[in-house]
Amino acid sequence: MNALGIINFEGDTAFIDGLGEYRPVPAVSFLGRYRIIDVILSNMTNSGINNVQVYCKEKPRNLIEHLGNGQRYNINSKRGKLQVLYGEKMFSSLVYNTDIANFELNMQYIQRDSNPYVLIAPSYFVYSLDFTDVMKKHLDTGADVTLLYTSTNEARTSFLGCDVVKLDSEKRVTSFEKNRGNNKNRLISLEAYLMKKSLFIDLVEKATKTSSLYWFKDILADSVEQLDIRGFQVRGYVACLNSLSEYYRNCMELKHPSVSALLFKPDWPIYTQTNDSCPTRFHDNGTAKDSVIANGCVIEGTVDGSILGRNVRIGEGAVVKNCIILEDAVIGKDVYLENVVVDKYAQVKNIDRLTSYEPTPIYVKRLDRI
C-alpha cells in the first residue's frame, strides 16, 4: 500500500489517569503482554504499510524501547522504516504541543517519504482493520479525505470528548462536534484519515497559519465545506481507551476469548515485543478464574476476573479480584485487592485490603510500596 503511516498522538481528550503520568497512552500496557500502540501499528504493517512515523507528545524513551526498529512488527529492516518523532524543542506552554506543531517540525521527513498518500491514526482507538480496503474505497469515491468512523449506541458513557460526525446520504461528512455524552446513538470519528500527502501538507500549513493551538482535527472541521470528506465505517470491535475507567472497562471486556478474538485474529496478528519470560507457575494453592495471565507470573494466591502482566507475583493467601496488575508488580501474602490497577514494579504488601466501590478503579503508582 503506497501510503506513509502516521501514528498520531492523543489530544487532551485522552488521558489515562495514573498510568498516563509515566508514559504516553500508546505505551500503556494492554491485555497483559501488549502495549496499546501494538494494535494500530500491526494494522498498518499487516496492510502493507512499510514506512511508519510514530509521533510522541512527550516521554519518548518508553516508546522507542518498545518499538525498536520495527522488525517485530514485520517492518522490513532494509526497505521499510519506523521512526519515533517528537518535537525536539521546548514548547513554552504545553498547549502549544499540538500534533500540527510536531508535523510542522518534522515536515522534512514527511516530504522526503516517497509514498503519495498518508494514513493518519491515533493509537487509543483499538480495532482490527485492513487499510487496503480503505484505500480501495478512497480511490472509488474519489474523495479528498476518507475518514474512519464507528457507529455506537453507548456514546453517553463511552467515546466522551471524541469527535461526532454527521454524514449525508452519500456518506459525506457534513459537520463535526464533540461528544459530550448527551445522546446514546452517535457516529464517532476514529480520528483516522487517508488522503494524498500533498493535501495533508497543505492542511498542516493552513492550520499553522490559522492558529498555533490548532490540532489536525480542527483544521479538518474548518474545511468540511471545501473538502470532500467521506466516512468509512469500521464494523466490528472498536474500543476507545481514553480514560482510566474506559481503559479498565474495555480491558475487562477483552479478557474473554470470545471478545479478544474480535481484535486478535489468527490471520491478522497483533505483534509486540517479547521479553522471553518463562511460562507462568501455579503453586499448590494458587488458583485463577476468568483471568488473563501473561508469562513469567508466580501464583500462590487467588486470581479472579483479573489481568496480570508479565512476571507478576501473587503471594500466598492473597486475593486479586477484578484487578489489572502490570508487569513485575508484587502482591504480598494475604493482601486482598478488588477493582485496583497496580502499576509496574509496585509492591503491595503491608495492607490487608484495598477496594474501590466506584466504576473507576483505585490506582497504585509505579514503584510504589504500600
Next chain:
Amino acid sequence: MRSNNMVAMILAGGRGTRLFELTSKVAKPAVNFGGKYRIIDFPLSNCANSDISTVGVLTQYESVLLNSYVAKDQYWGLDINDGGVYVLSPREKATEDFEVYQGTADAITQNIDFLDSIDPEYVLILSGDHIYKMNYAKMLGYHKMKGADATIAVLEVPMKEASRFGIMNTGEGDRILEFEEKPKEPKSNLASMGIYIFTYKKLRQYLLADAANTESRHDFGHDIIPTYLNDKMNLYAYRFKGYWKDVGTVDSLWEANMDLLNANNELDLADASWKIYTEDVNALPQYIGPDASVKNSYITEGCVVEGNVQNSVLGTNVKVAKGAKVIDSVIMPGTVIGENATITRCIVAENMVIPKGAKYGKKNSEHIELVAEKQEGK
C-alpha cells in the same frame, strides 16, 4: 562486543528413536519442552549468554523444521555482525561424494572448511538434546587455566547409576587418566556430559588422522578422546554443578517437565540473569476460564483453560475444554483436549485433537503414555 574466540558446534543430528512418534517428523533437538521451548533452545541460549557469537548447528535427521528454526538467530540474540547461527547439514563437495555424518567426530571433520574460515582458537562441542544451563565462558577459563588440550564437562552422578554413563577416571587436579564407556564396575562417578572444549589446532590434526583411519567409528567418545589419552595429551574434567538432564526417553522427557513444577527446581527458568530464549509465537496471554481449576501447573501463552489442570505442563495454544481433566501430564503446543476428556500421566504430542470424553493414561502406571499420531507400520 568481540567474542571469546570460541566457536560452538552443536550436534543436532540425533534421531531420538526412544521418543517414538515425537520424533517422527522432527529431530530430537526440536522436540518441545517446558511449554514454550524446544530442547535446542538450551544450548543456543547458553551460547548467547556465554558470549559465544558463532554457533554451527549440525543437522541431519528430519532437519527441515530444525534448520529453519535455528536459522532465525535473532531469537537468541545471535544475529550480530560478528557471528550468527550457521546451519551445517551434510553436503556434496567438489572433491568427495556426498556422505551423511558417520559419527560425532565425522560431523565436525566434514565441516573443517567452515571452522577454518572462522579460524577460532577453541571449539566447543555440544549436544542438542540436553536440558541444562551452563556458562561455557567459565569452562573456557578453566580450560585455559589448566593449559588443556581438551576439557570435558562432567557431572557427579550417584555411584550406582554410573554404569549408565561414559565415566572419566581422573587423577590429580582432575586430569583425566582414563575414559570408560558404560563400565560394569565404575571406578569413578564423574559422568561425561558430552560437552567438550578443544584447542582447535590440535583437534584439527586428530580429526584428519581419524578420518583416514578406516577402523574408526569417528565418534568423540569412542575414538577421539581415547586417542588423545593414548598420546598423553592434557585432558581435564570440568565439574559441573546444577541441573542437567538427558531427555532421551518418554519417561525422562516427562520427568524433566515435571521438575519445572517444583518451586525449588535447580533449572529455574525464571532467573532473569540467564534466560532461555525461544521463538516468539505471538499468542495472547493465557486465559483461565470461570469454571476452570488449576493447581500446581506450568502454563504458557495462548492457552485457554476451561477445565481442570493439575500437576501438568501446558504448551503454547493448548486448549483444555470444559469438564476435561489433565493430571500429571505434559501437553505439547497446539493440542486441544476435548470436553470431559481425561488425561493422566501422559505426554500428548503437538497439534493433537483429543475427542470429547476420551481417556488416556492411568494413575500409578509404570511408564508414561505417549499420545501421538500413530505412524504407518508401527
